[in-house]
Amino acid sequence: MDPQRSMTRRGFLGTAMAAAGGLMGMEQSRGEGAAAEPSEQRGLPRWRGFNLTNFFQAMSSGEEGRGEVREDDLRWIRDWGFDLVRLPMDYWMWVDSDWRAARKLAVEDVTKVKESVLERVDRAVELCRQYGLHLSLNFHRAPGYCINDPEREPFVLWSDVRAEEAFAWHWELFARRYRAVPREALSFNLVNEAPRAREGYMSRADYARVMTRATEAIRKHRGDRIVIVDGLNVGTEVVKEMIPAGVAQSVHAYWPAGISHYRAGWVDRSSSFPMPAWPLKNADGSIQADRRRLEERFAPWGELARTGIGVHCGECGCFNRTPCDVFLAWFTDVMEVLHGHGIGYALWNFRGSFGVLDSGRRDIEYEDWHGHRLDRRLLELLRRH
Numbered sequence: 001m002d003p004q005r006s007m008t009r010r011g012f013l014g015t016a017m018a019a020a021g022g023l024m025g026m027e028q029s030r031g032e033g034a035a036a037e038p039s040e041q042r043g044l045p046r047w048r049g050f051n052l053t054n055f056f057q058a059m060s061s062g063e064e065g066r067g068e069v070r071e072d073d074l075r076w077i078r079d080w081g082f083d084l085v086r087l088p089m090d091y092w093m094w095v096d097s098d099w100r101a102a103r104k105l106a107v108e109d110v111t112k113v114k115e116s117v118l119e120r121v122d123r124a125v126e127l128c129r130q131y132g133l134h135l136s137l138n139f140h141r142a143p144g145y146c147i148n149d150p151e152r153e154p155f156v157l158w159s160d161v162r163a164e165e166a167f168a169w170h171w172e173l174f175a176r177r178y179r180a181v182p183r184e185a186l187s188f189n190l191v192n193e194a195p196r197a198r199e200g201y202m203s204r205a206d207y208a209r210v211m212t213r214a215t216e217a218i219r220k221h222r223g224d225r226i227v228i229v230d231g232l233n234v235g236t237e238v239v240k241e242m243i244p245a246g247v248a249q250s251v252h253a254y255w256p257a258g259i260s261h262y263r264a265g266w267v268d269r270s271s272s273f274p275m276p277a278w279p280l281k282n283a284d285g286s287i288q289a290d291r292r293r294l295e296e297r298f299a300p301w302g303e304l305a306r307t308g309i310g311v312h313c314g315e316c317g318c319f320n321r322t323p324c325d326v327f328l329a330w331f332t333d334v335m336e337v338l339h340g341h342g343i344g345y346a347l348w349n350f351r352g353s354f355g356v357l358d359s360g361r362r363d364i365e366y367e368d369w370h371g372h373r374l375d376r377r378l379l380e381l382l383r384r385h
Helices: 009-025 071-079 115-130 161-177 204-219 240-245 291-306 324-340 376-384
Strands: 048-051 084-090 134-142 186-189 226-230 248-253 287-289 311-316 344-347 367-369 372-374
Touching: 071 115, 084 115, 084 344, 115 134, 115 161, 134 161, 134 311, 161 186, 161 204, 204 226, 204 240, 226 311, 248 291, 287 291, 291 311, 291 324, 311 324, 324 344, 324 376
Parallel strands: 048 084, 048 344, 084 134, 134 186, 186 226, 226 248, 248 311, 311 344
Antiparallel strands: 367 372
């Protein structure tokens, strides 16, 4: 039996709390604009930064499918006082097969690797180390699952042993490749936005089994590697089943979607969300979402952090169609609640429709920033927290 699985919860928490002191020691001093460090979070440094989408969509013909991190982005992130880059990746990018022509991936091709693409990931790892930024590698599309178009996968991660084996295989590939990279510089966030547990698709036990197997594959090569699992139900539910595995957990901060994804076509598909305000009200005038309800939603994550288990907010932010004043009022509350629990964050994204650069918002004044359009108000809000 794996000794981690046989460990009692009390014994694990004691170990996690002892390890937390070492984790906190890795946190680097931040630049001007950094926030004071709350005391509640003991399991992880309170990393603050951004998602970079350069490896995000293999089928994209634009930058999201190019796999080339911009050095200027990393320099600006560092110089503005942040210390984290989260890199959501599509594993199809490094699969060496004819999927680009066929528009589908065969099971037998899933472990065929194109070295030239992995070398681009190598460069991202080295550049982040050069700029003193912690890099969190994440599978946005993993073998057998993606929050977007999961039916494109040739198998289902939660119920097909071939997918489970491929998932662990790909993570072991990265674990072996980066075994010499210290934990202070690199963590692995196993899969983006796990689904809701439901009968006939995935149980909570299925999720824990798959994540534990990948964690064990990673730690064969470096036992102290920081592993992060997303909460269930698209990053909103604490995964108590993963506590014995000695991993950190990630919450995503997109609630309520009526604010964060107003007119975002992949969520507000029929453009039916009403014009948002904060607090957000129902049609009858009753409160749907406000600061108190935000605090209630994040309370379980704060409690998890206080036990010594690392908690990070891997994604947060707001699509560019929400009125800016509404967005900033809501997002200020989100940031204050997370900060109060000592939970760090990664904004989705750095450049683009949720970002601080080139967001395309129509109701703000931009500042020119080396040929880009900078949302200074959003940047300063982030720097305060």
